[in-house]
Amino acid sequence: MENTDLLRAKSSHAEFWQHAHQYFDRVYQTMNLDPIWREVLASPKRVLAVSCPVKMDDGKIQVFTGYRAQHNNARGPFKGGIRFDVSVNRDEVMALAMLQTWKNALVDLPFGGAKGGVVCDPKKLSFGEKERLTRRYTSEILPIIGPAHDIPAPDAGTDAQVMSWVLDTYSMMVGHQELGVVTGKPVHLGGSVGREEATGRGVMYVLRAFLATQHKPLENTRIAIQGFGNVGFHAAQLLDEMGATIIGITERKSGIFDENGIDVAAAGLYYRERGDLVDYPHGDAITNEELLTCDCDILIPAAMESTVTAEVAPHIKARIVVEAANGPTTPDADEILRDNGVTVLPDILANAGGVTVSYFEWVQGLQNFFWSAEEVNNELQKIMDRAFAAVNAKADEADCDYRTAAYTIAISRVAEACRLKGLFP
Numbered sequence: 001m002e003n004t005d006l007l008r009a010k011s012s013h014a015e016f017w018q019h020a021h022q023y024f025d026r027v028y029q030t031m032n033l034d035p036i037w038r039e040v041l042a043s044p045k046r047v048l049a050v051s052c053p054v055k056m057d058d059g060k061i062q063v064f065t066g067y068r069a070q071h072n073n074a075r076g077p078f079k080g081g082i083r084f085d086v087s088v089n090r091d092e093v094m095a096l097a098m099l100q101t102w103k104n105a106l107v108d109l110p111f112g113g114a115k116g117g118v119v120c121d122p123k124k125l126s127f128g129e130k131e132r133l134t135r136r137y138t139s140e141i142l143p144i145i146g147p148a149h150d151i152p153a154p155d156a157g158t159d160a161q162v163m164s165w166v167l168d169t170y171s172m173m174v175g176h177q178e179l180g181v182v183t184g185k186p187v188h189l190g191g192s193v194g195r196e197e198a199t200g201r202g203v204m205y206v207l208r209a210f211l212a213t214q215h216k217p218l219e220n221t222r223i224a225i226q227g228f229g230n231v232g233f234h235a236a237q238l239l240d241e242m243g244a245t246i247i248g249i250t251e252r253k254s255g256i257f258d259e260n261g262i263d264v265a266a267a268g269l270y271y272r273e274r275g276d277l278v279d280y281p282h283g284d285a286i287t288n289e290e291l292l293t294c295d296c297d298i299l300i301p302a303a304m305e306s307t308v309t310a311e312v313a314p315h316i317k318a319r320i321v322v323e324a325a326n327g328p329t330t331p332d333a334d335e336i337l338r339d340n341g342v343t344v345l346p347d348i349l350a351n352a353g354g355v356t357v358s359y360f361e362w363v364q365g366l367q368n369f370f371w372s373a374e375e376v377n378n379e380l381q382k383i384m385d386r387a388f389a390a391v392n393a394k395a396d397e398a399d400c401d402y403r404t405a406a407y408t409i410a411i412s413r414v415a416e417a418c419r420l421k422g423l424f425p
């Protein structure tokens, strides 16, 4: 990342924590809840910052900073991903942990919200360096994670391989294999079938359920997707299979546009081999800014937070924005989209498919009893459809947008769990 990009990222991530608060406060204030829980819910229960010295391949030692933020566990153990990215910081993991609390409550999983991350560029680490960093980070946060305490999972920059190292490090420390300590593991190591594509699949289910309320099919809709990692790629592939036309895709550095439809499998192969879409031989090159404002029916931000800003929002032509990433829309951009009549399917609903199948994986690991792909996908669809129906009904009843409806449901569930438990001591 260029220095200017890094500076921009740092300031935007400090703002991201404020954005998470703004979204929460805007809804909480309208809910007639006891003000005491506002303060409890507005801050994380615990944030651990750790320093991870790692021996690099050249023999030198590099010290990486890592975090684990645990927001609220009134409804169950903390749960949330681990991100490896240069822009990770304390504010960012606190905001993501808070979003995770609302998401887990909205889809009614028995979890609280957490998030972790390490400040690093995973693309610049060798396989061995990444393994040593993951193991050291895991051992540093070990006192606060565990199958009954806090269960990490993959997020941007991490994958099933990284989760294998988390599993193994934790298991070595406690003296036995503990499948329930982490989700998003490879299938041959206690992972769940369907977890890898679960977030993208959930995006597809939520979008399809929304379109059904408009009596519109997915077929022939023109979709642009920002971010071509785990979430963006699988969302693109599944939507393409359902008959939608993926006309634009970008990643951090570059992107492609093809009015006739991108061959998602071929672009995915190219991206996995090269790590970017630069010089992709089909379609036209497109920048991230051009993708966000391109002429399409549906825009899916699936990259990082705060990419849909107040500068971009007035120029967005899509009538539907599906937040596959966490926190892609800033609050001021959200207002502009609302005023312009754009429907936003919010992150805590749209990307909840990943944590839902993580929940299935946790249950399978605790029971050592594994489900078929059909069972996983059927149960996922039930949960996503149920969550969408609840949000849709709340939006109708309160005559509000989907984000307000989703937050209202999620906050009321968490606040109720806090109230029922009372305060300790």
Ligand code: NAD
Binding pocket: 154, 155, 156, 157, 158, 199, 226, 227, 228, 229, 230, 231, 232, 250, 251, 252, 253, 288, 302, 303, 304, 305, 307, 324, 325, 326, 327, 351, 352, 354, 355
């Ligand atoms: P990933 O690391 O696999 O992919 C991220 C993609 O976004 C890459 O293609 C990258 O090049 C691109 N990108 C990064 N910064 C960008 C920028 N500024 N502009 C444009 N593109 C950019 O990550 P992922 O797992 O796909 O996660 C993507 C988003 O979805 C994150 O917000 C993450 O928190 C959220 N999310 C992920 C999961 C999951 O299961 N992995 C679940 C829920 C939510």
